[in-house]
Amino acid sequence: MTLETLSANLSFGGVQGVYRHKSAQTKTDMTFAVFVPPHDPGAKLPVIWYLSGLTCTHANVMEKGEYRRACAKLGLIFIAPDTSPRGNDVPDDDAYDFGQGAGFYVDALRHPWAAQYRMRSYIEDELPEIIAAHFPADRSRQAIMGHSMGGHGALTIGMRNPDRYKSISAFSPIVSPIQCPWGQKALTGYLGDDPAIWRQYDACALIKDGARTPALLVDQGTADNFLHDQLQPALLDAACRDAGIDLTLNMRDGYDHSYFFISTFMAEHLRWHAARL
Amino acid sequence: MTLETLSANLSFGGVQGVYRHKSAQTKTDMTFAVFVPPHDPGAKLPVIWYLSGLTCTHANVMEKGEYRRACAKLGLIFIAPDTSPRGNDVPDDDAYDFGQGAGFYVDALRHPWAAQYRMRSYIEDELPEIIAAHFPADRSRQAIMGHSMGGHGALTIGMRNPDRYKSISAFSPIVSPIQCPWGQKALTGYLGDDPAIWRQYDACALIKDGARTPALLVDQGTADNFLHDQLQPALLDAACRDAGIDLTLNMRDGYDHSYFFISTFMAEHLRWHAARL
Numbered sequence: 001m002t003l004e005t006l007s008a009n010l011s012f013g014g015v016q017g018v019y020r021h022k023s024a025q026t027k028t029d030m031t032f033a034v035f036v037p038p039h040d041p042g043a044k045l046p047v048i049w050y051l052s053g054l055t056c057t058h059a060n061v062m063e064k065g066e067y068r069r070a071c072a073k074l075g076l077i078f079i080a081p082d083t084s085p086r087g088n089d090v091p092d093d094d095a096y097d098f099g100q101g102a103g104f105y106v107d108a109l110r111h112p113w114a115a116q117y118r119m120r121s122y123i124e125d126e127l128p129e130i131i132a133a134h135f136p137a138d139r140s141r142q143a144i145m146g147h148s149m150g151g152h153g154a155l156t157i158g159m160r161n162p163d164r165y166k167s168i169s170a171f172s173p174i175v176s177p178i179q180c181p182w183g184q185k186a187l188t189g190y191l192g193d194d195p196a197i198w199r200q201y202d203a204c205a206l207i208k209d210g211a212r213t214p215a216l217l218v219d220q221g222t223a224d225n226f227l228h229d230q231l232q233p234a235l236l237d238a239a240c241r242d243a244g245i246d247l248t249l250n251m252r253d254g255y256d257h258s259y260f261f262i263s264t265f266m267a268e269h270l271r272w273h274a275a276r277l
Numbered sequence: 278m279t280l281e282t283l284s285a286n287l288s289f290g291g292v293q294g295v296y297r298h299k300s301a302q303t304k305t306d307m308t309f310a311v312f313v314p315p316h317d318p319g320a321k322l323p324v325i326w327y328l329s330g331l332t333c334t335h336a337n338v339m340e341k342g343e344y345r346r347a348c349a350k351l352g353l354i355f356i357a358p359d360t361s362p363r364g365n366d367v368p369d370d371d372a373y374d375f376g377q378g379a380g381f382y383v384d385a386l387r388h389p390w391a392a393q394y395r396m397r398s399y400i401e402d403e404l405p406e407i408i409a410a411h412f413p414a415d416r417s418r419q420a421i422m423g424h425s426m427g428g429h430g431a432l433t434i435g436m437r438n439p440d441r442y443k444s445i446s447a448f449s450p451i452v453s454p455i456q457c458p459w460g461q462k463a464l465t466g467y468l469g470d471d472p473a474i475w476r477q478y479d480a481c482a483l484i485k486d487g488a489r490t491p492a493l494l495v496d497q498g499t500a501d502n503f504l505h506d507q508l509q510p511a512l513l514d515a516a517c518r519d520a521g522i523d524l525t526l527n528m529r530d531g532y533d534h535s536y537f538f539i540s541t542f543m544a545e546h547l548r549w550h551a552a553r554l
Contacts, residue, residue, distance in 0.1 A: 010500070011537035066343050068540070223287070260288035263345070 003134050006031065012072035013038040018058065019134075025118040025126045026085035032127065033058040033080040034135060037072040046141035046277035047077045047131070048270065049165075051123065051157075053148030054182070055101045057082050061147070064259035070267040074274040077137055081127055083150065085116045097182050098189055104177070105153030106201050108190035117190055120201075124157055143273040145169040147262055148226070151218075152177055155203035155236075159211040167276040169217040169269045171262045172224055175236035176204040182230050204239040215276050216240065216247045219265045221255030280411050283308065289349035290315040293339065296411075302395040302403045303362035309404065310335040310357040311412055314349045323418035323554035324354045324408070325547065326442075328400065328434075330425030331459070332378045334359050338424070341536035347544040351551040354414055358404055360427070362393045374459050375466055381454070382430030383478050385467035394467055397478075401434055420550040422446040424539055425503070428495075429454060432480035432513075436488040444553040446494040446546045448539045449501055452513035453481040459507050481516040492553050493517065493524045496542050498532030 006018040014037040023030040039045055048071070050061055058080045061067070071078045084090075084103030091112040093099030108117035131137050144165045146154035151173020158168035177183020178198050187198045199205035220233045227233075233249055240247035255261040283295040291314040300307040316322055325348070327338055335357045338344070348355045361367075361380030368389040370376030385394035408414050421442045423431035428450020435445035454460020455475050464475045476482035497510045504510075510526055517524035532538040 009533055009535055009537035010498075010531045010541075012541045016537050063341050063536075066346070066540075068537075069343070069544075221287075254287045256286055258286055259340075260286035260293050260345075263343075264287075264289045267346075 003130065011035070012068040014068065014072050016062065016068065018062070021130060023085070023122060023126060025122040026116045028085040028087050028090060028116060030085070030122070031058055031082055033062045034131070035068055035071055035078040036135060037075050037077070039075060039136065044136055044138035045075055045077050046274070047079060047137045047139075047143070048273055049123070049142065049144040049154070050078060050080050051105065051144070051146030051150030051153035052080065052083050053146070053150045054083070055096050056150070057101070060259065061262075064263060065266055066263035067266050067270060070270040074270055076270060076274060076277075077135060079127075079131060081123060084119060090116050098185060102149065102186065104149060104183075104186040104190060104201070105157060106187070106190050109197070110190060110192050113190050119153075120157070123153065124161065141166065141277040143167040143169070143277060145269060145273070146173065147171040148231075148257065149174055149182070151175075152183070152203065156201055156206060159203060159206045159213050160200065162211070162213050165213070167215040167217070167273050168213050169273065171219050171265070171269075172221060172226070172231055172257050173203070173218060173233075173236075174231060175233055176202050178202045178205060179235060180230045180232060204235050207239040207243045207245065212243070212245060216245060217250075217269060217272050218247065219250045219252055219269070221252045221257065221261045223254050224257040226257055280407065288312070289345040291345065291349050293345065295335065295339070298407060300362070300399060300403060302399040303393045305362040305364050305367060305393060307362070307399070308335055308359055310339045311408070312345055312348055312355040313412060314352050314354070316352060316413065321413055321415035322352055322354050323551070324356060324414045324416075324420070325550055326400070326419065326421040326431070327355060327357045328382065328421070328423030328427030328430035329357065329360050330423070330427045331360070332373050333427070334378075337536065338539075341540060342543055343540035344543050344547060347547040351547055353547060353551060353554075354412060356404075356408060358400060361396060367393050375462060379426065379463065381426060381463040381467060381478070382434060383464070383467050386474070387467060387469050390467050396430075397434070400430065401438065418443065418554040420444040420446070420554060422546060422550070423450065424448045425508075425534065426451055426459070428452075429460070429480065433478055433483060436480060436483045436490050437477065439488070439490050442490070444492040444494070444550050445490050446549065448496050448542070449498060449503070449508055449534055450480070450495060450510075450513075451508060452510055453479050455479045455482060456512060457507045457509060481512050484516040484520045484522065489520070489522060493522060494527075494546060494549050495524065496527045496529055496546070498529045498534065498538045500531050501534040503534055
């Protein structure tokens with residue numbers, strides 16, 4: 001597998017790189033960003049996976065997330081994948097919340113999406129092998145986090161793989177796509193109508209069905225336009241309480257859905273993960 | 278004067294706003310960004326002016342500069358103006374380094390630029406009045422900084438107004454436009470061929486002609502593609518040594534011209550300014 005380096009910039013003593021490779025899962029070129037902090041030669045470092053939200057690429061958090069200072073200090077590798085396959089040969093939709101930029105971290109089952117919209121397997125299986133082969137990553141120390149649709153991705157991928165990810169955190173996550181318009185549209189479109197299949201892509205349903213995680217942190221702004229219709233953190237709070245999962249849910253007064261919010265609390269999330277890695 | 282709020286986002290406990298107004302200097306709408314940190318009611322706060330480089334708007338440093346954490350902690354207002362007038366009715370040039378996005382912080386003298394390319398007077402005279410009228414700014418405590426072309430702007434505006442700006446800092450500044458291709462093109466294009474007029478827009482010439490500043494800090498990456506042809510910090514170093522100006526010039530090994538560099542050292546610059554305000 002060839003990894004092409006698109007850019008590499010020294011930042012906070014580490015290297016912020018952007019890389020491209022041919023994906024077996026999506027049958028497209030995929031681009032992702034990795035920050036490797038300063039480290040001793042030969043060291044293996046803990047890894048933070050960051051999954052982005054609707055319309056985002058690898059670049060949004062790389063430019064606006066303000067994670068490098070904390071990652072450099074804490075010695076964390078930070079990985080930011082793209083959110084879907086992309087390209088003229090990839091099926092798309094005019095809406096911002098379906099198709100390219102809106103992969104929803106599922107393996108699609110319906111035509112025309114199924115052949116290339118395989119973001120679950122890309123994030124769970126393919127990209128970890130590439131990271132292991134090309135970066136000084138300690139596979140025994142990994143955490144996963146994300147924002148909005150990527151918060152949904154972090155919650156569901158993290159809960160399905162509790163032995164791999166020691167901790168999960170999210171900013172403004174979609175906690176139950178089954179119960180919100182964004183999720184209902186995406187799950188129907190990519191997966192079809194069988195609700196049994198949907199449950200593996202819904203954090204609250206996964207918890208009800210027995211999934212657990214060692215540690216769970218969520219930050220949610222109270223001025224987020226999507227709070228009540230789409231995100232509904234109370235559903236996750238209730239599911240965690242019923243299941244005995246120790247969720248820390250921080251409602252942040254006056255903060256919205258933007259990276260101005262995420263960047264404010266990014267270092268806090270990274271310190272919380274580092275303490276568990 | 279009416280100030281239109283285009284956006285206002287809570288971030289690091291303060292407000293990151295973007296504003297638009299009709300400029301008497303440029304005869305266009307001008308957009309700028311201001312971060313106001315958390316503060317006590319009625320307090321007046323010290324101000325950092327940040328001037329951006331070629332091709333930039335107010336948004337580049339707002340998105341990539343990572344200044345809000347330090348400004349919130351230090352209690353600094355951070356102002357990021359645009360770099361030129363813009364619009365279909367504003368003269369432009371196909372080159373990235375002349376015309377819109379490349380105002381070079383001069384008051385142009387030549388047709389067709391002279392009527393609207395008045396970024397010197399906009400930054401020195403017009404925008405400060407708007408800031409004073411709409412934000413809790415302490416005019417007796419101001420500093421100025423910038424990047425590349427904006428470093429040139431900070432150096433020259435700061436040196437021409439040493440009583441107003443207590444300190445000047447720059448990332449990768451153009452220290453002598455008279456002596457580099459970017460500067461020669463811009464000064465000729467906006468001002469004409471008289472080298473006597475150019476000198477007020479050249480930090481090294483201003484120093485030779487007697488300008489001084491209370492405090493001067495420059496950071497420059499050694500892997501910056503523009504270091505040797507355009508930026509030439511050694512010229513500033515020599516001018517300061519001859520004039521007895523206490524310049525701190527940090528050559529940063531391996532860093533380039535990007536915001537990955539700027540963000541790394543932004544907090545250090547802000548602490549340095551805060552100690553002088």
